[in-house]
Amino acid sequence: MGAEQAWLLAAIPAGFFLLLSFFGRPMPRGGDYFGVISIGTSFVLFFFVLADFLDTPGKVGPIVNSIEWSNIGDFHLRMGIYIDPITITMFGVVTTVALMVNIFSIGYMKGEPRYYWFFAVLQMFAASMLMLVMADNLLLVYISWELVGVCSFLLIGFYWEKRSATEAAKKAFITTRVGDVGLLIGIILLFKATGTFNIQEIIHAAEAGEIGQAYLFIAVMAIFLGCMGKSAQVPFHVWLPDAMEGPTPVSALIHAATMVVAGVYLTARLLPVFAVADGALLVVTIVGLTTALLTGFMALAQTDIKKVLAYSTVGQLGFMFVALGAGNPSVAMFHLATHAFFKALLFLGSGSVIHATHHNQEMDKLGGLWKKMPITGTTFFVGSLALAGVIPFAGFWSKDEIFVALNEAWGGWAVLLLGLAAVMTAFYTTRLFIRTFMGKPKDEHVYEHTHESGFVMTGPLIFLGILAAVSGFVVFHGVGKAIGFPGGITEFIFLEHHGPHRYEMDWGFAAGSIGMATVGIWAAAWMYWGNSTRRSTVLAEWSPGLYDMLQKKFYFDELYQAAIDRGVLGFSYVVAWFDRYVVNDTGVDGSAQATGFAGGVLKYLQTGRVPNYAMAIALGVAGLAVAGLVVRG
């Protein structure tokens, strides 16, 4: 199979979605094996696509395959696929994580209601996500963008019997929707300026300077608004922690590894356009930095395992946006890939814990689980090291590269701020690990009943654990060469006019990264090692106000609630008044009353007597005849 047929990667899960959603219920075990077969096929096909892509002699160029979709006057809309190194990376990430999550879910979701539907929606999600990353035009991107949003909505609200789950699903959908409006406006603006939806043509038009600066800046910012919503960047970050109401495998797949990086992907895809618009990259950097810092603080005081990981995800997405803001898509995609592996691992690990402890995800009730769950504990440890950025685990290499890129683009102050975020990452990761897996169990009852999960759950953990440990090495020229790539990841993904560049380790930055990780880990270990209640409450005692602010996540939710109560409801009140008294009473009822009154007056013209009507007809005909004669002269 050639890379031109890569659309099959999305078509196959889409077909299995239809199969499972219509016939899944009566199947034995809800047809979960079809889920694995479907994603497994895409996973295998990915390697064919990859091989064909790398096989293109001479250079690694994009592969395009499109068909004419519709034809309106002079406008020909072509839909198709565009495969370049960014798409290939996304293919690898999405199919790998989706396959692992599918396998894991067989164990995790066992006995849940609507078991078949869970797998059906996972297939639809995989299909739309794969379509999103290979779309060659913004319209197809937008369609897939909304489809993954719908899947996210359906899966966050999977336990819809729980009110908090439906609330979270609505919150996620509406919050991202706000950004999506921006995305749609941006797409329309770019279409208006260039007359095409094709991403490459838009990039060429922008680089050729065919679009005015101010216009381009507005269009790009509108698109970035959509990216911020999808990737949960401040101030749209509020939906992602709530999205943890969904089943944990969903959190791993959609809300850590794949869907939330759609914003990063689209920004990376359109980065040449961002680079042309003056100031756009600065905005991207500032948004990324703000998010990384704020969510780092927020994660410090959370007690729910999944909430810590959720804030961590938002923060790491901020890191990726910082890399994009530095104009460096290769580093952003590199961090995206390593983050997908270790964060999916951490989420699945937390899922394993939650499953084993009968839906307990409060750190205050866990502890000492490593002894009970050796495989989960060990893989979680690897994931934590990768997230904290400890050498030589995956997160170290990608995070280090972000610092280098950021230093080149924006200089010292930005590096310092991001460094602070990295220290906090190391801190809350260590805190999470110690409080869950180390020390003495805080709740003996929960501890007693805990047991290691079965192989169907630990298998994916081990696989992702290996990836989390080693996937960072693809940055090296030799490693990339050895597995068939033209070299390290920076020699695979690059902006056209920057060209590939070979990775060289910058020992100064590496030392800085190691230092930051050490500081964070040491501080967390000092506070939480051995269940020291005196030390772990040091912040709460020193400044209760600050601690409260962290725990309440800087009052973002309260602020939005107040804004909705005052602003939206106030405006709605005015609109409702207008609707009731002007539109309804005057417009609708008024026209009905006017018609009724006119009818009441005019009805007396109707006598009911046949000769009257006959006379009217006769006079009418005579009148017409006379009129005809007069007109013809």
Add this chain to the structure above:
Amino acid sequence: MVPLENYLVLSAIVFALGVYGVLARRNAVLVLMAIELMLNAVSLNFIAFAAYLDPGKITGAIFAVFIITVAAAEVGLALAIVIRLFRNRATSNVDEAAILKW
């Protein structure tokens, strides 16, 4: 040969008689008869024009046949209504059948 104008004048006279009957008569049966007069006047027109302007073709004749057919059906229906009216109201005066209004 009788000129076309004669036929047209005759047709106009018959039609005018029909109109007068419809407007002036009160008895429903007579109104219907007057309507028949009007229809026949129209048929006469068709035949006359067909014979003079378009000889050899039967288009006008077909129209006349259709009018006769439709008129028969129409009278059959209308007389049935008149009979029902007479049965119910003991009258055939069209002025008294005036309740179909507001």
